[in-house]
Amino acid sequence: MKDSNEQSLKEIINELLKAYKLEDGINETRLISSWERIAGLMVSNHTERIYIRKNKLYIKLDSPALKHELSFAKSKLIKSLNKVVNKNVIDDIVFL
DSSP states (O other), rough: OOOOOOOOOOOOOHHHHHTOHHHHHHHHHHHHHHHHHHOHHHHHHHHHEEEEEEEEEEEEESHHHHHHHTTTTHHHHHHEEEHTSSSOSSSSEEEE
8 A cells, every 4th residue: 555645757757847847858759759650650760750740740851742641640640649648739730
């Protein structure tokens, strides 16, 4: 049985991440690293750059046709990416 002041290591780490405002950066890193798994290998191979600014995911692709095609799947991609971190981190995707 736990004493009232005992915490699990997970709880302590989560508190530290929040206290030092590192949680958002970690979530963004997890989202970016999950891009290949979410979008697929073919899309990932055509991705030149990916970054997040103000809740927007910016993806630079080397194929105009692929940009157009992915624009139709934007809401599905946003949902899948946010599911990775169980939090709404991405509000929009901009294909460059």
